[in-house]
Amino acid sequence: MASDRIERHQVWIYLAAILAGLGTGHGLAAAAAVFEALLWPAIALLLFATFVQVPLLHLREAFADRRFALANLLGNFLLLPLLVWGLLGLLPPEPALRLGVALVLLVPCTDWFITFTRLGGGDAARAIAISPLNLVLQLLLLPLYLWWLLPEAGLAAAFEPLRLLPAAAALLGLPLLAALLAERWIEARPERASLRVLLAAWPVPLLALVVFLIAAAQADAVHGAGTALLAVLPAFLGFLLAAPLLAWGLARLFGLGPAAGRTLAYGLGTRNSFVVLPFALALPAGWEAAALVIVLQSLVELLGMLLYLWGLPRWGFPATQATPPGRGRPRP
Numbered sequence: 001m002a003s004d005r006i007e008r009h010q011v012w013i014y015l016a017a018i019l020a021g022l023g024t025g026h027g028l029a030a031a032a033a034v035f036e037a038l039l040w041p042a043i044a045l046l047l048f049a050t051f052v053q054v055p056l057l058h059l060r061e062a063f064a065d066r067r068f069a070l071a072n073l074l075g076n077f078l079l080l081p082l083l084v085w086g087l088l089g090l091l092p093p094e095p096a097l098r099l100g101v102a103l104v105l106l107v108p109c110t111d112w113f114i115t116f117t118r119l120g121g122g123d124a125a126r127a128i129a130i131s132p133l134n135l136v137l138q139l140l141l142l143p144l145y146l147w148w149l150l151p152e153a154g155l156a157a158a159f160e161p162l163r164l165l166p167a168a169a170a171l172l173g174l175p176l177l178a179a180l181l182a183e184r185w186i187e188a189r190p191e192r193a194s195l196r197v198l199l200a201a202w203p204v205p206l207l208a209l210v211v212f213l214i215a216a217a218q219a220d221a222v223h224g225a226g227t228a229l230l231a232v233l234p235a236f237l238g239f240l241l242a243a244p245l246l247a248w249g250l251a252r253l254f255g256l257g258p259a260a261g262r263t264l265a266y267g268l269g270t271r272n273s274f275v276v277l278p279f280a281l282a283l284p285a286g287w288e289a290a291a292l293v294i295v296l297q298s299l300v301e302l303l304g305m306l307l308y309l310w311g312l313p314r315w316g317f318p319a320t321q322a323t324p325p326g327r328g329r330p331r332p
Contacts, residue, residue, distance in 0.1 A: 018299070065126060116266045229289070
């Protein structure tokens with residue numbers, strides 16, 4: 001399918017979009033405000049197309065496999081926040097950089113997590129079932145995590161409620177509500193299921209448009225940040241290395257089979273970068289680096305997923321994986 005080919009090459013699509021955006025932004029610096037204005041509806045469309053793929057009306061199905069659900073909850077909402085706490089200690093004391101890293105690493109992915117699970121021999125049904133639970137919990141817990149991890153005084157001013165609530169309502173609430181209504185409408189009649197298939201092809205080109213617009217609007221900020229952005233790379237690389245190790249340990253602990261273990265690894269290794277992007281873009285002047293950090297993380301993550309696709313089936317969760325000691329036969 002054409003959508004599968006696009007998904008396999010999405011890393012290079014996004015990289016080309018960023019480079020094109022930076023070139024356009026430098027060449028048309030006076031148009032930065034136009035690019036920023038176009039960015040908001042592009043993000044809203046991207047979130048809608050993504051949320052439609054998440055079975056929001058079927059949250060109960062996330063617990064159909066309780067062992068996998070518990071492993072996911074323990075990994076994404078306890079162990080990984082502790083890992084992020086440790087990684088933040090490696091960063092320079094620049095608040096915008098630390099905020100960007102925390103924002104993006106604390107929220108589990110709900111879109112290309114499913115894509116890479118399917119491409120990497122995981123269990124796409126489990127991935128789809130757990131996605132609405134991950135989405136709801138990350139939105140509820142993110143403020144608590146930020147309060148715990150980033151107690152800096154300047155953060156309170158940056159997260160002024162009157163500034164962020166409109167962005168949250170417009171760029172998260174409205175697409176989420178529209179996706180819920182669309183899901184109910186699609187499921188009312190079987191012949192409407194083709195619409196969801198059509199919308200499934202939207203996220204990659206829409207995300208490419210979003211990163212192009214961000215790069216074009218923030219070209220000067222990228223130039224100003226310079227090598228400071230490189231300071232966050234060790235944290236992102238450390239996260240990508242630690243996530244599959246945690247997944248391997250949790251899979252052993254809960255007696256998960258190879259397919260479920262790979263699904264868990266992709267679920268822990270991928271993050272919901274563009275769901276937190278509206279918050280970063282709504283921050284006041286001086287915090288532009290937070291959004292740039294989030295975009296950088298998405299590129300590092302996509303390159304990391306190429307290594308996951310190659311390595312997880314060979315070493316982490318091979319098809320001939322033995323039954324963990326003291327457990328029954330692992331689930332497929």
